[in-house]
Amino acid sequence: MISYVAATLVLVAIATIAGLALNLQWGLGGLVNFGLFGFYMLGAYVCALLDTKGVPPLAAMAAAIVVTAAVSAAVSLISVRLSEDYLAIVTLGFAECVRLFISYEEWLTRGTLGVPGIVRPFAGSVPPEWSDAVFLAFAYAWLALVFLLLRKITRAPFGRLVRATRDDATVAEALGKNVLAVRAKVFAIGGALLGVAGSLHAFHYSYIDPTQFSTTLNAYAFMAVIIGGRGSHLGVLIAGFTVILLLEGSRFLADVIPFLDGAQLAALRLFLVGAGLVAILIFKPDGLVREYRLRSGAS
């Protein structure tokens, strides 16, 4: 039981980090990233492939973060001349390309067979029975770090600038700000965070294959941001917990409702999760927590 709860909490941390990354890109920066799962997948694969080739797990993770950040910045630059809606299409297209590349380039990625035997950080130095607990702590350390980092960014002058480019890019540009550079930076930081989430995913499952990464990941991240309240990191943090606990908690329906068979319950479960999310949006249309605003007098 305890290890089940620990594993579920790790999933919460991973999904929340992905949600926070999206919140930076879309919530604060107004950049719609429908290709989220592609960057996440890239992070997971870079980390997993290096890790299984014998690179120390933490170094592999660092490489994954750097690669996803660089690729994210590059992708945001491709769409320089495209208006914002098209960024969504470009990023989605990019993510599909990543998925197809990984599915077909077997010499590098083992294709649909996936990458087994991914070693977790500190695997050699902690006893096996502590491995889940140590990994849980590792994941939450990252979650805390990401949360604090984003809070810092949001409240810094850079955060103001990011919000300004979201609300009216022309005004920001007229004031002499380099909007493109701001957007590339936002995308790169978001990408780096997705690299973190992807690496944690690879470590958590210790086996990855292309079918683990799909637009469902986008859906979870967007759900977290929309429910949490666009722009509010605290909101996304709470919503990340809500979404994953709803998804996981509903698995137990099968044990408490014996008169429905598994096939009916499985369909009902996904339906209930959807209904729960709709209900949250009806009662909290702007999300759970409002975006941080600098008020006069506040430091």
Add this chain to the structure above:
Amino acid sequence: MPFPPLARRSFLAASLLSLAAGLPMLAPTGALAADETIKIGLLAPLTGTGGPYGKEEEDAAKAAVANINAAGGVLGRKLELFVADDETAPTAGVAAARKLIDVNGVSAITGIWSSAVGLAVRPLALEKGVALLPNGSADELTQGDTKGLVWRFQTNGKDWGRAFANVALKDGAKTASILVLQTPFTLSTVKPFEEAFTAGGGKIIDVVYFNPNQPSYRTEVDKVFDKKPDAVFVPSYIPEFSAIAKEVYRSGFESKLYTFSHAADSQGKFVQNVGKQVAEGINHVQAVPVGNSTTYQLYLKLTGQKPDTLATFGANVFDEINILALAIEKAKSDKAVDFTKQIPSLVNGTGPAISDPVEGLKLIREGKPFRYAGATSNFRFAPNGDQIDLDYGHFRVTDGVSKLVGSTK
């Protein structure tokens, strides 16, 4: 305070909500610790791509458990089945498997249909010392160190590819193409098919890959069938194969189609999907004796299906539960590390073949030898956990009904 008062209220509401969602997680432990059933998990594809096969598996597992419990259970205890949905997705599958293992306390997981889910759950099962009895065919499932915990109740991809090549050659095909779905299992049948077909004097024209859930298979179908190969092998499942068969029929191509019985029959679902005309003449192959095994007839009877139904994954699960029950009784232990050691001897042994596990349980208690003849086929186990020694039946759909037209090794 940086947050307006409303935020705190929302925070409380959200915390309560997440707590409420999480609460049921804590509930079952106490209740389950006290009883003394033997717990078995079924991780079935109730939704997602494998959805068409999920219910079949669940019905089979419930029927097998009921059959054994009605005769007094195993080691004097009842079997208790826990069903979880893997959504045909590895991530959901691992989460569901964790729930089965850590919360429900199962000692074996049966029914895993997708090889991708099986490969993702495998490290977890090995770590926790839980037996894994999958239906997936990807060769990798039984490769490497399985600690003797993984026993596959399905043909591996290698044998299956070879059987298809033999069947196509027997039908007089000189040229063949492969139109293959991108999954670990279906891909693992490609090379063996190519090798056996070429060795038999045939020529492979094309190997074309496609992805699941494509809106259309037009491009792939045209590419393969335009070159008019004699035979086209389509390793896939019922949703994709239905779409492809329709596309082939619409375009008027005449190459013969070959696929698995679970794609082109599956309790008659395929013909229902596409209609008799499209299904006419389609060939499918499956390990036999699905048709005349008494275990298979028992399975159909207990699940209330008609005697000539072809339901392969249900039959797989039926075998898995029966073998588990026999192995647990024989090992006198419900611990996976103990009872998995008994699995090969149950099917490889000498003695009279039995088809009803209840009979087997009785013989074990009397200390008499026997071997279990499976519902899916009269299989034996190799030491690595693969089924071997199978005969494959070659079926052809004629006027909406699958008929056995031949068999091969």
